[in-house]
Amino acid sequence: MKETETKLNKQISKHYIEHACSISSSGQVAKELGIEAPRVSEIKAGRRRLTADEAQVLKELYGTPSQSEGHWVVAELIDFDSLSKSLVDNSLVNQLVKVSEFVNSEEFIDGILSCIRVEESRIRGYERVQAVDISDKSKGTEQKNKRLVREYKLKLLNQMLSNAYFKNWCDTAVRLLTDGSVKKDFSFIDKLLYTKDVTTPTLVNGSVQRDIPNADFTNLIGLCEQIEPGFALTFDSYYPTEDIIRFIALGRLTTLLESQTFSHIVGAHAPFSFGKQLNIKPERLPKKEYVIVGKCVWDDDRLLRLREPMTEKSLLQIDATSSSSLILPEALELNASKYLSIRLFYTEQYKYVVEIQLYPDEIYISHRKILIDIKEKEKLFPQVLDILTFFNVEHHHTVNNIKAAVAKEGGYIPSAIYIE
Structure with a gap:
């Protein structure tokens, strides 16, 4: 195994192995992973760790361990650094x-x-x-x-x-x-x-x-x-x-x-011809299905108001928002977000993911869900506040109160000294 391979921590590795061995034998699990049988026992005992690739093999064969939470979401996955551009590009798509x-x-x-x-x-x-x-x-x-x-x-x-x-x-x-x-x-x-x-x-x-x-x-x-x-x-x-x-x-x-x-x-290489079906390639669309394996470590359970409504850019450059006398077909109407909700997930691979849901009003269901991948844990907390600032949200959150909530739920604070 290469030194640079990502490993799970010992407790989560133990959960995965015990879950797999409860369905199959230790020998079979070792065979599926391509490792010696004694190593399975060492992982069970908390002396060795699984790599991320080995954990993925066990997930595919035996499912997610019951001790690990799986959060199913259908959302757009966006990097923090490309948040502004991706929001516009994805809304147009x-x-x-x-x-x-x-x-x-x-x-x-x-x-x-x-x-x-x-x-x-x-x-x-x-x-x-x-x-x-x-x-x-x-x-x-x-x-x-x-x-x-x-x-x-x-x-x-x-x-x-x-x-x-x-x-x-x-x-x-x-x-x-x-x-x-x-x-x-x-x-x-x-x-x-x-x-x-x-x-x-x-x-x-x-x-x-x-x-x-x-x-x-x-x-x-x-x-x-x-x-x-x-x-x-x-x-x-x-x-x-x-x-x-x-x-x-x-x-x-x-x-x-x-x-x-x-x-x-x-996939329109030939000139567009009205009357022939316009086929969309579903695999190229921004909205996809994800399961976040880990736990929610911060959840502001309120809807936070945007200081100014955020209206999407019109794909066809037909915007009737300034004209009350013009009624557009539903397909041409633009989403306007007035509220959002925010949650922070800490995954088993020690990554942080921010979930943003946008709402047209307080009583409506969310019309858009976004997952923002935080690449650098050290910048997590300032970036969470940057995200709220980007959406121009009315809030009173500080780095310290978010850290306190994350620590209480068992998340990792990069700047803290851990006493165990």
């Missing part, structure tokens, strides 16, 4: 999963296609059926027509989604829809669809805008006509913004996937 499920749903696809109008006479293979014809052949023709219309709409829609002018229109629409000072009446919607320029950027007060018409500009309706005569978008006359937001989300998602930013998550 979590949003991508929600948005992908939303866009993959038949309800969303059907809703998008219901807003598209095409000229059926342009569809190759389309056959008109007389209203009075109720034969089996006519029913078969109707089914074929539905399939052809669906495929045709998807073809034209995907052409529009990849069009740079449509992306410009999405930018303009988002800016105006999320502007609380702009009244969202029928006149506004009419202008947004018919008279907003989607081609020419104009600098206004230091901000690039694309909604100021010039002598020769293209609006959304005109853009559809350019793709194909008869191709048009028809939004709900009473709640048009809901339909518009769905198209914007689809346009923004297309741009995002074309950038290959999340190719390691979606």
Whole structure:
């Protein structure tokens, strides 16, 4: 065995061996570990220790010893040094999963296609059926027509989604829809669809805008006509913004996937094509299942209030938090955390892990759980306070009162002199 191999302490080593030997024989346990039988007896007697790898073998074969606590959590495991970046990156990936499920749903696809109008006479293979014809052949023709219309709409829609002018229109629409000072009446919607320029950027007060018409500009309706005569978008006359937001989300998602930013998550090497299922690679997602073998040595059993709510960054850059008049689909809503809870675990391998749970309000369940791996035990207690400071939490904790709680629960204090 190498001197650098991590070892468990004698008491925990004893627990593991006794637990394994209660299920199997000492000889068999020694054989599984690849060690001599006398060494098993020495570990039982507290004279030798198991390595971390040997303990892992026993866990896999015989389970965790009953004397050791196992805390099951589904969480994002993050290093303290990359806390800020990982929080943002992981929240964007979590949003991508929600948005992908939303866009993959038949309800969303059907809703998008219901807003598209095409000229059926342009569809190759389309056959008109007389209203009075109720034969089996006519029913078969109707089914074929539905399939052809669906495929045709998807073809034209995907052409529009990849069009740079449509992306410009999405930018303009988002800016105006999320502007609380702009009244969202029928006149506004009419202008947004018919008279907003989607081609020419104009600098206004230091901000690039694309909604100021010039002598020769293209609006959304005109853009559809350019793709194909008869191709048009028809939004709900009473709640048009809901339909518009769905198209914007689809346009923004297309741009995002074309950038290959999340190719390691979606595996999209070819251009995104709406209507085909967007597949997420589950093994690349930040949220995973963990069992912390050890004990909780500090648990502040209160919900701690954040001085300022922490709102996630929008993956598709659609943020309606400043506009009460804009209602987003659930998949596009951003999590806002107002409270957190904190626990500190001391593992059998002498590591510390901080568990943070974020809550939208006092009465809600946690919407996000984070495990922060503390690499250096010597910096543990200042880093716990740094974590609370990072989240801008209202608290009155000090290093000393956290140390007192940890010592009481049997955790290790690196700076202390132990008298036994």
